[in-house]
Amino acid sequence: xxxxxTETVPGYRVLAIKGLxxxxxxxxxxxxxxIAAGFKNLVGGELKGYTELLTExxxxxxxxxxxxxxxxxxxxxLNVRYSTSAITQGASELxxxxxxxxxxxxxxx
Amino acid sequence: xxxxxxxTLASALLAGRANDxxxxxxxxxxxxxxxxxxxxxxxxGGRRERAHLRDLxxxxxxxxxxxxxxxxxxxxxxxxAGAMIVTSxxxxxxxxxxxxxxxxxxxxxxxxRAYETLANRARREALLRLIEQARGKQFNALCCIRVESxxxxxxxxxxxxxxxxxxxxxxxxx
Numbered sequence: 001x002x003x004x005x006t007e008t009v010p011g012y013r014v015l016a017i018k019g020l021x022x023x024x025x026x027x028x029x030x031x032x033x034x035i036a037a038g039f040k041n042l043v044g045g046e047l048k049g050y051t052e053l054l055t056e057x058x059x060x061x062x063x064x065x066x067x068x069x070x071x072x073x074x075x076x077x078l079n080v081r082y083s084t085s086a087i088t089q090g091a092s093e094l095x096x097x098x099x100x101x102x103x104x105x106x107x108x109x
Numbered sequence: 110x111x112x113x114x115x116x117t118l119a120s121a122l123l124a125g126r127a128n129d130x131x132x133x134x135x136x137x138x139x140x141x142x143x144x145x146x147x148x149x150x151x152x153x154g155g156r157r158e159r160a161h162l163r164d165l166x167x168x169x170x171x172x173x174x175x176x177x178x179x180x181x182x183x184x185x186x187x188x189x190a191g192a193m194i195v196t197s198x199x200x201x202x203x204x205x206x207x208x209x210x211x212x213x214x215x216x217x218x219x220x221x222r223a224y225e226t227l228a229n230r231a232r233r234e235a236l237l238r239l240i241e242q243a244r245g246k247q248f249n250a251l252c253c254i255r256v257e258s259x260x261x262x263x264x265x266x267x268x269x270x271x272x273x274x275x276x277x278x279x280x281x282x283x
Contacts, residue, residue, distance in 0.1 A: 003194045005253040005276040006181055011188025037202065041266045042146055044154035044204030045161070046234075054198035054259065054272060080194055082272055084259040092259060092270075106188070 001066055002076035002103060009076065011106055018072040018100040023064025027057040028091035057094035058082065065096045074100035146205045154204025158226065165233050172240045176250040176280055183252050183278055190279035193246065196272070197238035198259075201231045203267040211267070228269045232256055235273040243277035251275040 002009060029037075033049035040047055061082075069077050080098035087093050176184055186192070203211070207223035214221050235256060243251055252275065259270040 002191065004192045005194050005255065005274055006183065006192070008183070009192050010183050010186035010278060011191065037268075038266060041202040041208075041268070042150055042205045043157065044150065044202060044207065045157045047200045047202045047268055050200035050268070050270065051198050054200065054270065058196055058198065058272070080274070081255070082196070082257070082274055084257070084270075084272060086259075094259075094272075 001069065001074075003062075003066070003080055003098070004076075004078055005080055007079050009078070009103060012076070012103040013106055014078075015102045015104055018069070018074045018102065020097060021065050021068040021072065021074075021077060021100045022095065022097035023061040023066070023068065024093060024095040025057050025060040025064065026087055026091060026093045027053055027060070028088075029053050034089075053092065054084075054094065057092060058096070061094045061096040065098060069098075069100040072100050074102055076101050076103045143209075147209055150205030150207070150209070154206050157204075158230070161230055161234075165230065165237065168237050168241075169233070172237065172244070174249075175240050175244070177236070177240070177254060177275075178252050179254045181253050183276075184250060185281040186250075187279040187281045190248065192276050192278040193248070194274060195239050195242040195246075195251070195277045196274040197235045197242065198270070198272050199231045199235045199238065200268055200270040201227055201234070203227055208267055224267070224269075227267075228258075231269040231271040232273075235271040239273050239275050239277075243275075246277065248277035248279050250278055250280045252278065 002012070029049055037047045037049050065077065077098040077100050080096060083095045085093045178184070183192070203224065207227065210223045211221045214223070236254070239251060239254065243249070254273065254275040256271060256273045259272045
């Protein structure tokens with residue numbers, strides 16, 4: 001599946017627009033991670049546990065979005081956007097959406 | 110912390126001589142712990158921040174030739190290489206010293222310099238991770254870069270969470 005952030009893909013032509021697809025997830029880290037982050041917050045630096053949380057959430061949201069695209073028979077998702085919100089302390093919602101389309105490779109560009 | 114301090118001070122003033130040692134210990138604890146954390150945050154946090162900034166400068170120099178734009182359109186692209194979305198996440202926490210300084214600054218208003226550098230570091234790191242991901246997959250240009258601040262639970266711990274995404278592609282050989 002071709003997934004991009006833009007409205008076009010170089011070398012490809014959009015055949016049909018299948019519609020909006022989306023995927024979202026709300027994830028939290030276990031308490032241990034929160035405590036570790038609390039200590040880390042005394043001395044500063046990257047809070048790896050929370051970075052991981054976002055990475056996992058983004059992957060999950062993406063997977064769900066792609067599953068929807070597959071269901072629609074698309075072979076590409078264009079103009080993908082992410083959006084996040086905090087639901088409670090230590091949990092975050094990640095929402096991914098894009099336009100599912102079918103594309104074909106141009107014979108010669 | 111501040112109400113606790115005020116409490117201790119008030120009781121130290123009011124309690125006569127009898128409770129002197131107890132209030133002294135209390136005072137030392139209430140005043141000492143934040144002070145130790147403050148110094149710890151200042152020393153270790155400061156060193157970590159400088160190390161991170163040095164690392165950013167080094168990696169930015171390494172990746173200076175990568176064409177990065179936030180335009181929705183591609184530059185001259187090598188169509189045979191295709192294109193692909195890349196994303197990165199960075200969460201950076203403040204240290205105790207920054208939190209304290211920002212607290213003071215908040216009383217007066219103005220730029221919270223301590224947090225500005227934090228946000229700045231997170232964004233630069235996120236962008237570098239995008240570039241490094243793209244390079245890892247043999248792409249050499251990024252367009253449609255989107256950077257947004259995320260939020261992991263509001264409040265208690267001051268941190269900057271950045272989520273960045275972009276489309277990686279290969280520029281046509283010039």
